[in-house]
Amino acid sequence: MASVALGFVVLTVSGDYLAQFVGDYADHVLLGCLGLGLAGWLLFESGISLAASSFAALGTWLLVDGVQHLRHEIGRESIPHQYSHDGGVVTGLVRALGRRLLRPFRL
Numbered sequence: 001m002a003s004v005a006l007g008f009v010v011l012t013v014s015g016d017y018l019a020q021f022v023g024d025y026a027d028h029v030l031l032g033c034l035g036l037g038l039a040g041w042l043l044f045e046s047g048i049s050l051a052a053s054s055f056a057a058l059g060t061w062l063l064v065d066g067v068q069h070l071r072h073e074i075g076r077e078s079i080p081h082q083y084s085h086d087g088g089v090v091t092g093l094v095r096a097l098g099r100r101l102l103r104p105f106r107l
Contacts, residue, residue, distance in 0.1 A: 024075035028066030035059025061101070068104040 011034075015027030036059035042052035069075070 023070050023073065024077075025066045025069035028062045029070070030066075032059045032061070032063025032066055035062060061104075065104040068107045072107050074107065 011030075015030055018026035018030055035055050039052045039056035039059055042049060042055065046052070
C-alpha cells in the first residue's frame with residue numbers, strides 16, 4: 001500500500017512540474033504515455049486482453065488530448081464553458097461527456 005501511495009505522489013508531483021514548465025495538459029501527455037506503456041507491457045505478458053485494450057484506448061485519448069491542447073496553447077482556464085448543457089440529469093451528462101471526449105479532435 002505504501003508503494004502505491006508513493007507512486008501516486010511521484011506521478012502527481014511529476015505532472016505538476018510538467019504542467020508548470022511545459023504547459024497545461026502536459027500531465028495528460030505523461031499519463032497517456034504511461035497508459036500506452038502499460039498496455040504494451042500487458043500485451044507482451046498476456047496477449048490481447050480487455051485490460052490491455054482499455055489501457056491502450058485511455059492512453060491514446062489522453063495523449064491526443066494533451067498534445068492537441070499543448071499544440072494549440074489552450075489551457076484549462078481558457079475553456080469558454082464548463083461543459084454544462086440544458087436537459088435532464090442523464091441527457092445533460094451525456095452531452096457534456098460527449099463534448100469533452102470529442103474536444104481534442106475538434107481543435
